[in-house]
Amino acid sequence: MRVLPLLMCLLSCSAVHSAPLLDGDCGDHRDAGVVPRILAQSVELYVHEYAGQLWLCATLAPGDLGTVDVQLVTPRYPRGINLHVSAQLGEWPLDRPDDAPTGANDARWWNHRGWSGSTLRFHGMEDVDGQRRPRLLPGRARELQIDVARFGAGTWNLLLRFQQLGGREELIYPDAGDEPLMIRIDDPVD
Known part of the structure; x- marks a missing residue:
């Protein structure tokens, strides 16, 4: 499979000759020679494909949790689909935002298929304002692996929404x- 950037593409997608490990670290992408796109200070986006899979990997600044929503419009999803990665994974149609989970206990989480992502790192429980809450550790990167067979060959349009990046409320790319x-x-x- 080849990935070619369109003329108006802001980001090229590199074809590499080995698959990275989906581990929340962009080192495999760097080592494969993928050239990142600088999104913000300390946030680099690597995009490449191999053997019918597309990888997105965004570096995070030290201390950032870096959740992400990838809004994807593809030949098989012309109305769009949202792929969400935080402490949980989930997906829902862009034109049906009411289908999105509304809380941590919502049964609509973990409905993803044909893709996965590196979730936030759970590290036990802690007391916050008299309540037990999950303790989440910052990550090095937020990474997704997407199966091209599910979403279809052709032109893919992407919009990435990052939350919990330092003092920034939200980073949208593009x-x-x-x-x-x-x-x-x-x-x-x-």
Whole structure:
């Protein structure tokens, strides 16, 4: 399978010759020679494909939790789908936001298929204002692996929404007014 950037693409997608490990670290992507796109200070986005899989890996600044929503429009999902990675994984149609889980105990979490992501790192419980709450450790990166077979070859449009990045409320890429992030994914070549 080859991945070719479109003329108006802000980000090229590198074809590499080995698969990275989905481990919440962008080191495999760097080692494979994937050139990152700088999104903000300490946030680099690596995008590449191998053997019918697309990887997105965004570095995080020390101390950041870095949750992400990837809004994806593809040939098989022309109305769009949201892929969510935080302490839990989930997906829902972009045109049906009421289908999104509304809390940590919502049964609509863990409905993902054909993709996965590196979740926040659970590290026991702690007392906060008299209540027991999960303790989450900062990560090095937020990483996703997406199966092209589920989402379809062709032009993919992506919008990434990062939350919990230092003092920043939200980081959106591409930002309003920028060209959309488009990636062309061709059918596998035997």
